[in-house]
Amino acid sequence: MKFKKFILLIILLLTSGILFACSDKDTTSSGDSGEKVDAVELELYSWRPEDREAYEKFIEAFEAENPGIKINFQPFESTEYNTILTNSLVSGSGPDIVQLRPYSGTKSIADNGYLAPLDDVPGVMDIEESFLEAAKGSDGQVYGVPTTLNAGVIFYNKDIFEKYGLAAPETWEELLQVSEELKSNGITPIAQAGRAAYLLSMLHGVISPSAYGGNDYVDEILAGSTDLTDLKMMETLDRMEEIEQYLPEDFIALDDNDAQALFYAGEAAMYINGDYRLGTFEKNAPEMNIGIIPGLKGEGQNEPFVMNWVDGSFGVVEDSEHKEEALKFIEYMATKEFGQLFSDELNRLSAINGVEPKHELVKQVTKASEANTTPYLLLVYFGEGSPTTKTVFEDSLQGMYLGEITKEQVLEDAQKNVERVATEEE
């Protein structure tokens, strides 16, 4: 008898656990002086655990004006995020508001009907068209509010440049001259890592627009009148080869952290990556005197090409039970007020019109982007397929630096993948 009771108890415990897990958590009571207001609780998924503090501030500002809505910021590890998002959307178990990967990332989710179109949300259509491109579905509708614009830039150590009497380079030739000068003084010119292949396509993206002629070549590619095996593209790989002598020894074995350490320690004078590293530097090496070269000028140009891409956007899940409330938050994210707060808190470029960044360097990059922006070609236009052409390209760059394949093969492999992806989508 005792035995049966024991079993019963176990079963009871197990089922109560399940019941508890299934219980409705959507509405919670809030309100100060005992007055009960039923607030709608929304789940917001993001891949930026490191931005939690800032997001909590944004949410606080929003909740102050919308007392009926509570937002729960749920960040996940960036590398796990795509899988978590896909699974929770398919199972219908998760979020109301989701951070969306730009371009093909948004498209694939929107095309499967998981997102609510945002064209009618006030303020959304005022965002610059090229930024909205990152958040559109194949049907041309907007499914996300882009928050940040990224820029691939060259960070440099101002003290080192001053010590050797060097000016920040503005063209490819000047970059080589400066690098040569630094190298002859025993300083590694560029702290570059190559163990994670995406860092190589970042380097390529920053130094190549002035070689292929910026947006004209991009337009030609989009029109289909040329492809990745174009001579202009070959010129960009010539540059990649030329710059190798100014990268750290064995850089293919280095992590981004190693590269950053070289830069912090003053062993290397420049570091190429997204402008979002500014926050990392200010946290890890606040005393460092950092300058930014937003990009390189092409021949006869007054403004450098700044390689930009939208970092991500926020969308609303179509089947969310609280779609209306979620759309309210999206509306808030499209306001200048949010854009300003975002830029001030995170020192990032806002995608919202008319936001004036507080940080001097962010201001500089924003201004340069406005003057002459060019897309991160591989990320914006070659992010589709399995594997993506961007992945094939950057892995091949590793192969090129290791002497496994030639420049020609790098471009051929990438172009072949473009053609394969086209048939994959049919």
Added chain:
Amino acid sequence: MSSHIKEKGYFQKRKLRKNMVHLFLLPAAVLYGVFQLYPLISAALNSFYSFNGFDRDQFIGLKNFIVLFTEEPYKGTFFNAFKHNWIYFFVTVFTQLVISLFLALIIHSKIKGKEIFKSIFFLPKLLSVIVIGFLFSLVLNPTRGALNNLLEAIGLEELTRPWLGSMDTALFSVIFVDSWASIGFSMLIFLAGLQAIESEIFEAAKIDGANWFTVLRKITIPMLGPSLLVMSVLVFIGSFETFEYVYAMQGSSGGPYYSTDVLTTFFYRLAFGTTDGGQSIGLGSAIAVILFIIIGLATTLMLLIFRRKDFER
């Protein structure tokens, strides 16, 4: 009469109790079903579909398998990874099995402090793979790594190299780390096998004048048969399922330039994509199915061969 009824009641109770036993298996069966059986069957099903993670809409038969074996870049990547799995196996047999057998023999030979050595060799097995991967990434770092620094300090500068960043050494470095961590486990298995051999046999051999090598060849190894079989099968399965160390040290791309790519990392990239996208669960599942077949076939074959040998003896 009454005793008969009593007996009947007793048997019923016993029967009930016997049936209750099945209830205890239920939690394990549920866990096994949810975490083993269901993924296995669903992966097998997924491999016949075009599936990008959202909609498993189109049944395409064997197309995923055909694409993997005939179309670039899949074909090249697949066979490259497959080759690395074989290298992983053959190298591990030496770095893990041979060395751990050797260690087991030494410890078994009644040296002083053998318990301490046993613990020391087994210790890495207790560490998390991620911790080991991270530590060895530091040790093998080309600029600040302890290994290169050590080589420089003892005047072997020409041996320093970017261990994890070179096509020639990256895979072997990962295998070495894996073996370093796993050696203690196989050593314990061998040690248990050695302890099961009766000491009279060794003594008899000694009296007959057999030297150390003859004893090893004629007595120790044949009598360790079962342990060797278990460990070979485990090493084979481990080499084809290997993922953690490659992932922890080189990421899912199996870099540099696919030089450490194995079937599981290839599977991971296809099934889960990268942060840039590129997900194809259908193709990924096809790799999982192939992997399952390879491991299943090879393991069965090895067991059969060993069993036949057993009979001969």
